[in-house]
Amino acid sequence: MNNLLKVDASVRKLNHQVEGYRSITRQLGEEFIRLWMNKNNAYNVVSRDLALEPPSFITEAWLAAAFTEEQKRTTEQTAELSESNTYFQEVQQADLIVITSPMYNYGMPAALKAWFDQIMRVNKTFSFDLSRGDYPIEPILSGKTVVLLSSCGEFGFSEAEERAHLNYLTGHIQLLSKYLGATDFYEVRSEYQEFADDRHEASLLKAKKDMATVVDKLSSF
Numbered sequence: 001m002n003n004l005l006k007v008d009a010s011v012r013k014l015n016h017q018v019e020g021y022r023s024i025t026r027q028l029g030e031e032f033i034r035l036w037m038n039k040n041n042a043y044n045v046v047s048r049d050l051a052l053e054p055p056s057f058i059t060e061a062w063l064a065a066a067f068t069e070e071q072k073r074t075t076e077q078t079a080e081l082s083e084s085n086t087y088f089q090e091v092q093q094a095d096l097i098v099i100t101s102p103m104y105n106y107g108m109p110a111a112l113k114a115w116f117d118q119i120m121r122v123n124k125t126f127s128f129d130l131s132r133g134d135y136p137i138e139p140i141l142s143g144k145t146v147v148l149l150s151s152c153g154e155f156g157f158s159e160a161e162e163r164a165h166l167n168y169l170t171g172h173i174q175l176l177s178k179y180l181g182a183t184d185f186y187e188v189r190s191e192y193q194e195f196a197d198d199r200h201e202a203s204l205l206k207a208k209k210d211m212a213t214v215v216d217k218l219s220s221f
Contacts, residue, residue, distance in 0.1 A: 001040070001145070001218065005094035006033065007048045009101040009112040024151040024190050024204065025100035032098055032149060032211055039219040046090055050111040056083055058117050066121050084118040091119060091180050096145050096218065099173065103152045107168040116176050125179040141181025147214060148173050148187040153194035155203070186214050 012023035014030070033045060056062075065077035066084070073081075091097065101112055122128050123140075130136050150169060157167040174185050190207040192200035 001095040002043060003094050004033075004036065004043060004045045004096045004098065005048065005090050006045065006098045007050060007100070007112070007115065009050045009099070009109045009115075011051045011109070011111075012102075013051075023100075023102070024193060025102050025149050028149040028151075028188065028190070028207060028211060029098060029100035031208060032147070032215065035212055035215040036219070039215055046094070048087070048090060048115075050109070050115055054111045055087070055114040055118050057114050081121075084121060087115060087119050088121070088124055091125075092141065094144060096147070097177075097180055097182070098147045098149065100149045101169065101173070103150060103157070103167075103169045106166045108172060112173075120176070120179055125181075139179050139181065141179070143183055144181035145184045145186070145218060146173075146177040146180060146182040147218075148185070149189075149207075149211065150187060151190045151193055153192075155191040155195075155199070157189070157191065188214060 006029055008023075008026055008029060010023040010025050012021060012026070014022055014026050037043060061077075061080050062084075065073060065080040068077055099112070101108055104110075107113075119125055125141060126137050126139055128136050129138075132138070148170065154163060156163040157170070158164060170187055170189075174187075177185050188207050188211045189203075190200075191203045
């Protein structure tokens with residue numbers, strides 16, 4: 001895995017004067033990169049900060065351009081897709097995609113959803129063929145790994161836990177990751193952030209240990 005793409009979605013930064021306001025997911029992302037570089041000699045890291053440069057929402061003009069054959073697009077339609085093409089190229093070139101995202105209102109931040117919407121394109125990330133019957137959509141990209149580093153204000157969002165039914169972050173990103181080319185998907189999560197107690201400290205410590213385990217596993221490939 002020589003090419004790593006890190007996508008940050010938190011609106012919080014790392015350097016806020018109040019430590020409690022600093023982004024947990026960005027901290028985990030920075031720690032992941034440090035661990036990864038220590039384990040792997042060959043690497044190329046591209047960072048995409050969705051809070052610093054929010055993706056554009058798709059529009060009617062965007063849809064028209066995306067569903068027009070490339071050779072038939074107007075100059076305006078080509079320009080309409082330039083942002084999308086940049087994101088797609090970053091994903092296409094990556095072997096490992098690390099997404100750092102807090103849980104906002106039980107789902108993903110709007111900027112992260114907008115990024116996925118910009119990338120999800122026919123004949124780019126998926127093919128559409130009605131000869132397949134009722135399941136005409138298939139991913140085009142493959143062979144990549146996606147790691148989600150997440151944080152939650154509450155707790156109990158894992159499968160079979162009390163708030164699992166409220167977790168619209170993990171499943172959505174895991175589903176869409178297939179269209180980023182993900183063959184393997186991992187999540188490392190820190191919880192209890194809003195409680196700011198010993199449980200949060202323990203959860204964050206566990207997340208860092210789990211993350212190190214993921215780095216070790218992926219570095220062995």
